[in-house]
Amino acid sequence: MEKKLLKIEGIRFLDVVLSGSFFLSGCCALVYQVGWQRILYGIVGVDIDSITIIVSVFMFGIGVGGMLGGRVADIAPHRRIKHYAIAEFSIAIYGLVSVELLQYLGEWLALTRSDALWSGVASFLFLIVPxxxxxxxxxxxxxxxxxxxxxxxxxxxxxxxxxxxGAAIGAGVVPFLLFPRWVLNDVIFFAAMGNVFVGLTAIVAYRRQMSLKNKYSLDL
Structure with missing residues (x-):
């Protein structure tokens, strides 16, 4: 009976913490998308081609990531939450350097006078990793x-x-709250710190899961 109660409490804790972290993760993702799109539009221009390329790459990357994430989840079933945390920390790191990367990208495209094709390739290379x-x-x-x-x-x-x-709220927060008050660098930094927080909460959840497994031999 005691083990059953501990299992219920452990599951409730993991549900709340991880659901909340994924809410914040979705919010941060849309902050990045809106922020990066604004910078990329300044680099490659605002027309139907650039909009199509950026949105397409975003969706393509998420699709590929979903496939890879499924493989990783199957290969390392006992470290899924840990790998989730690693992914969030990696997104945060990329976010912190993303504005500088985009500045270099813009300078390179300007110097080479690249056409629409190379602008599309550059957008793809920048967006595919995150x-x-x-x-x-x-x-x-x-x-x-x-x-x-x-x-x-x-x-x-x-x-x-x-x-x-979280994504819907993030999409609304950026233009109505963040952009009017902060410069773009600060907006991206805000999203990166959100990912860091998500990663930390995932680590806490992972340790709690391992503790319950080891101490009470619970099947979590």
Whole structure:
């Protein structure tokens, strides 16, 4: 009975912490997207071609990341939350250097007088790394949730809800709250710190999960 209560409390803790972290992760992702798009539009121009390229690369990277994240989740089933944390920390690191990378990218395109094709290639190379990392987070966390919920539908539905809700709020926060008050560098830094916080909460959840497994032999 005591073990059962501990298991319920442990599951509740993991559910709340990880759902909240994924909400914030979605919020940060949209902050990045809006911020990076604004910078890229200044580099490659604002037309239907540039908009299509940027949105397409974003979705492509997330799709590839989802596939890779699923593979990683299967290869290392006992470290899914840890790998989720690593992905979030990696996104934060990329976010911190992203503005400087975009400055170099803009200077290179200006010096080479690159055409639309090379502008598209440059946008792809810049966006593919962080978007793949973002895409990896959902399958990693879904498979981790499924360890104790025993329902892929419940796990995917809950996480997708919180992540999408965070993304929607992030999309609204950027133009109405952040851009009017902060410069773009500060907005990106804000998102990076959000990813750091998400990574730290994931580490806390991972340690709690391991502690429950080791101390009480719980199947989490």
């Amino acid at each position: 978007t793949v990392l973002m895409g990896m987070t959902l399958p990693l966390l879904t498979m981790a949730f499924n360890e104790w919920n025993q329902s892929v539908g419940v796990s995917v539905g809950r996480l997708y809800f919180f992540n999408t809700l």
